Amino acid sequence: MRADVVLTILGMAAATYFCRAGGYAVLRTFGLPPFVQAMLRNLPGPIFAAYVTLALAKYGPLGLVGALGVVLVQRRTGSLALSIPSGILIVWLIGLLLPTEG
Amino acid sequence: MTEPAAGPYKVSFTRAGMLRGAAAGLPLLLGLLPFGALVGVVAAGKGLSLGETLLMSGIVYAGAAQLLSLELWTDPPSILAATLAALVVNIRMAPMGAALAPWLDRLRGWRLWGTLATLVDHSFALSIAEQRRGGRDAGYLLGVGLLLWVAWMVCVGLGHVLGGSVRLPPGHPLYFGGIAAFVSLLVPLWRGPRQDMAPWLLAGALALAAHVLGLPQPFPLLGGALAGAALAAWHEARPPPPAGQEDGR
Incomplete structure (x- = not known):
């Protein structure tokens, strides 16, 4: 194992455990201003929205079609096991039908 | 401000509760499989060894954070970028522990800090539902978390082995799975x-x-x-x- 990779993983693990356990300890001991608590409660949606926007901007229109398919399947079935493969399948099939430029 | 519920609130921590939690988590494995496998494939694609990938999955154990950190992965890796990415994605878990306080406040030592180490979105969601049904066995939370941890390690490991042996070219549709996973996660958050x-x-x-x-x-x-x-x-x-x-x- 490379030392820099292990150090990076340890950094990720420390940050994650801080969120899990430190979050509980800090919130229970000191409490946080209601606005900050509300921000923490509302963070998941904006995080993934920001990530998906950046990723789709890089991926292009094909990604948008795939993402739309994922949303439809996820809404209909509520199953990640179906929606994720559906998105891959849509992107793969359209990629086969539309040869890439250049 | 967020004091434990007033009045007698007996909380236990039993093996039966853990088993009940693990049983409740079984249907989630179907959703975990492609996500875990994808993390393994992406990790292999970024050049992480199987040992490094399993170390990350074992001690970070947070799919969205792992995927995001891997998407941002550089060679050599940026400790700051990966740590910040994990912090940003996982900070949502900070209020989860506070919400589970009626159980957690009654635990001590490894039962408290070990259970918190296995906290993930799904174990939180199932445990809050159990708590609202009147459940008083905090072992339930650890049971779900441990089952998903073991399954996570297996799925990521399989994904790494398969991804490493297939050697997918960059831009392969399978990598769209990373975006698809986040799009899928957005749907129930809406x-x-x-x-x-x-x-x-x-x-x-x-x-x-x-x-x-x-x-x-x-x-x-x-x-x-x-x-x-x-x-x-x-x-x-x-x-x-x-x-x-x-x-x-």
């Missing part, structure tokens, strides 16, 4: 246009603008996410309009 439309749009637009302006990751993501969350919190804090007055005055 509470409706009134609550989520503006914060999500702001988050996306700001992240994109910061990226276009050339800010390095994770700042576009962090800035977008925090701005969106702040807008949502501000919206939540506004007093509701008085009955009969649509938009107030």
Whole structure:
């Protein structure tokens, strides 16, 4: 194992455990201003929205079609096991039908 | 401010509770498989060895954070970028522990800190539902978390082995699975246009603008996410309009 990779993983693990356990300890001991608590409660949606926007901007229109398919399947079935493969399948099939430029 | 529930609240921590939690978590394995396998494939694609991938999955054990950190992965890796990405994605778990306080406040030592190490979105969701049904066995939370941890290690390991042996070219449709996973995760988070439309749009637009302006990751993501969350919190804090007055005055 490379030392820099292990150090990076340890950094990720420390940050994650801080969120899990430190979050509980800090919130229970000191409490946080209601606005900050509300921000923490509302963070998941904006995080993934920001990530998906950046990723789709890089991926292009094909990604948008795939993402739309994922949303439809996820809404209909509520199953990640179906929606994720559906998105891959849509992107793969359209990629086969539309040869890439250049 | 957030004191434990008043009155007698007996909480146990039994093996039976753990088994019940593990049984409740079984249907989730179907959803875990492609996500875990994908993390393994992406990790292999980024050049992480099987040992490094399993170490990450074992001690980080947070799919979305792992995937995001891997998407941002460079060679040599940036400790700051990966740690910040994990922090930004996982900070949502901080209030989960507080919400589970009626159980957690009654635990001590490894039962408390070990259980918290296995906390994930799904074990939180199942345990809150169990708590609201009147469940008093905190072993339930650890049971779900441990089952998902073992399954996570197996799925990521399999994904790494398969991804490493297949050697997918960059741009292969399978990698769209990373985006698809986050899109899928957004669907159950959507509470409706009134609550989520503006914060999500702001988050996306700001992240994109910061990226276009050339800010390095994770700042576009962090800035977008925090701005969106702040807008949502501000919206939540506004007093509701008085009955009969649509938009107030």
